[in-house]
Amino acid sequence: MKRGMLLAMGLAVAGSLTMAAVAQPVDPIAVRQALMKQNGKDTKAAFGMIKGDVPFDAGAAAAILASVSSAAAKFGTYFPANSQTGGDTEAAPAIWTKPDAFKAALIKFQTDSAAARDAKPATLDAFKAAFLPVTQNCKSCHEAFKIQK
Numbered sequence: 001m002k003r004g005m006l007l008a009m010g011l012a013v014a015g016s017l018t019m020a021a022v023a024q025p026v027d028p029i030a031v032r033q034a035l036m037k038q039n040g041k042d043t044k045a046a047f048g049m050i051k052g053d054v055p056f057d058a059g060a061a062a063a064i065l066a067s068v069s070s071a072a073a074k075f076g077t078y079f080p081a082n083s084q085t086g087g088d089t090e091a092a093p094a095i096w097t098k099p100d101a102f103k104a105a106l107i108k109f110q111t112d113s114a115a116a117r118d119a120k121p122a123t124l125d126a127f128k129a130a131f132l133p134v135t136q137n138c139k140s141c142h143e144a145f146k147i148q149k
Contacts (some may be wrong), residue, residue: 029087
């Protein structure tokens, strides 16, 4: 009896700790900044291969494309209306004033990055062909939806 009661209490405490951890609010600005920081690292590594500064590695290229595609898939969920300011955000007001244009840009980024990932480029030329269109998404989105500091 005592043992069952202790087990039940232990499970209740563990459950409440899990709920407390789950209930912690997510800072959307911090999350999107982290995703973009990782995209920056991935892009730098990709251009290192493209420029010939580091030897092409198909495994590393696949990892870069998987990381960028994963970030693209998540990115759009971190722009709620209450995250327009604060956290040293560089998100431009156009994200919220032109939501259809932002959504279209996001879908293009997601589509192009998934296609690049799925291409599984095995050569440097194939990697360039897959990755460079993804970077055009970055450029156009930053021009329209990022505050230039």
